[in-house]
């Protein structure tokens with residue numbers, strides 16, 4: 001008897017569910033990678049934004065719900081602005097985070113919440129990301145002093161990292177948002 005070959009079938013039910021919950025037309029994505037090209041957080045991601053969208057199309061639910069990427073997305077919407085198909089990848093990430101919480105998925109990288117907190121405290125303090133301060137706080141808490149050191153040096157050389165922080169003018173409004181969020185929690 002001829003041996004039957006197994007083939008991997010994409011899970012269209014996950015794609016449909018994700019599109020409905022996030023309101024994003026994920027099936028339109030044709031992998032131009034413009035989202036990833038402009039993403040300021042891609043250096044900390046285990047799946048790039050375009051790869052997240054591809055995994056949704058292929059039904060890679062388990063991989064995505066346990067990924068670091070969904071937690072480090074800064075929701076800056078650069079990907080949405082650059083997408084020729086008007087896909088807001090951060091809304092997809094938010095939906096994936098909700099699903100991960102609902103399904104109590106264990107985080108693949110237990111340092112992620114620390115990174116998340118360092119990011120939020122940078123926003124609360126300056127109204128924008130101060131990369132050097134954020135990474136210093138993260139590394140002190142996680143004791144990962146030498147990890148990504150070479151990448152940091154390269155970024156300094158290319159003037160991608162600013163030594164001193166810059167505050168936005170509307171910092172008062174940002175603080176009010178944080179205060180309201182703290183009241184609710």
Ligand code: SF4
Pocket residue numbers: 028029030031032033034035036049050053079082083084085086087089
């Ligand atoms: S920019 Fe839009 S179409 Fe291009 S890869 Fe990203 S999500 Fe897909």
Ligand code: SF4
Pocket residue numbers: 035038039040041042049072073074075076077078079080089090
């Ligand atoms: S919203 Fe998230 S995925 Fe999109 S560019 Fe910003 S950090 Fe990257």
